[in-house]
Amino acid sequence: MITDEDAFIEEAARVIGAGMPPMAGRMWAFLAICEPPEQTAAEIATRLRASRGSVSGMARLLEQVGLIRRSRRPGDRREVFSIPPDNLHRLMEIAVFRLRQTREVAEAGLGLIADRPPESRARLREIRDFYGFFEREWPAILARMHETEQGADAAGGIGARKEAATA
Amino acid sequence: MITDEDAFIEEAARVIGAGMPPMAGRMWAFLAICEPPEQTAAEIATRLRASRGSVSGMARLLEQVGLIRRSRRPGDRREVFSIPPDNLHRLMEIAVFRLRQTREVAEAGLGLIADRPPESRARLREIRDFYGFFEREWPAILARMHETEQGADAAGGIGARKEAATA
DNA sequence: CGCGGAGTTCAGTCTTGACTGAACGTTCTG
DNA sequence: CAGAACGTTCAGTCAAGACTGAACTCCGCG
Secondary structure: OOOHHHHHHHHHHHHOOOOOOHHHHHHHHHHHHOOOOOEEHHHHHHHHOOOHHHHHHHHHHHHHOOOOEEEEOOOOOOEEEEOOOOHHHHHHHHHHHHHHHHHHHHHHHHHHOOOOOHHHHHHHHHHHHHHHHHHHHHHHHHHHHHHHHHHOOOOOOHHHHHHHHHO | OOOHHHHHHHHHHHHOOOOOOHHHHHHHHHHHHOOOOOEEHHHHHHHHOOOHHHHHHHHHHHHHOOOOEEEEOOOOOOEEEEOOOOHHHHHHHHHHHHHHHHHHHHHHHHHHOOOOOHHHHHHHHHHHHHHHHHHHHHHHHHHHHHHHHHHOOOOOOHHHHHHHHHO
16 A cells, blocks of 8 residues: 555655665655654665665665764664754755866866867856856855754745845 | 767766766767857767767757757758857756755655654754755845856955855 | 658667665674 | 574666667758
8 A cells, every 4th residue: 555655755755866766765755754763774674665685775875975874772783774963964065066076077178178269168168157156155055054044934034135145 | 089078078978967868968068068069960969979869859858958059050951059158047947946846845744744743843844944945045046146157267256255144 | 743851759779777685794692 | 602683795687768770750942
């Protein structure tokens, strides 16, 4: 039987976990809604109808990028997995890494066509500048996010900020 | 023989075109550095050693998301492809769409576990707020980018902005 | 109206990589 | 120390989807 929870897990894996293997996304999505928040590998495998091998591999992947945490409860030999509180900041670090990587590729391309007339290089220069902009701005954006974090749900957001930025 | 250009195309396709079919990334990368900036389907197919069918399909894909433009030179029956100047803004529109989609998934998940204690829902709430933040801030970030755009390469960037934001 | 070049479509092939499950190493337990 | 529970690894299977190439449509031209 397919529950609403199954549907959510599948959907979340597809959308939030875009780019990573489906099972990794499912695992992450399940850990976002499970009760209790910590689950053993066996529990996860059962819940997702996946092999232990798959869970092991995906756990390694997710742990590596900081999206889940692996720990042990004292007195229990089994490992438990959970989503750490700073989860999302890891996502940000990954994002900024990819911004840099992309800018560098554009940079390399510009070197490759260095002898072409400036208007021919404009396309690539734009791309380089674009990613460069985000790379530079990222810390400020993150800082702004931390400010907002305190305010919780009903925060003012964009209106106030826009004024400050363009003032 | 594999030229430096080949290497760049391959690398750029992998990094910048992550997520889309390899041939789409290659086509986009080639159009970013080719001379002249407009190329026919046949030229692209030859350059990338790809089939005409593949070029046709990838062209449709890239055109759909606004990453390339299709046009005709007067008096020439053949179509030419190029990277349009507002190329990157399309990328932004795609990005904001995905932000919203992701927030909505998190929202749906919160609805699903509405009867759980608040601390159990915290994980997902954080995720929802996170994507919500970017969704709200996106227009301001883009506005800021347009400002900077004028300044070209040697712009001051983050330093000045940070002060404005936290003032 | 027939021809040829340009573009599209689609059935078939092939590559990639996600997933499985059995074998193995490790660590606790009685 | 034997046994059991847990986690990892890896060779093999399988499915998804990227790519090809031939058939087809469309259009302008002679």
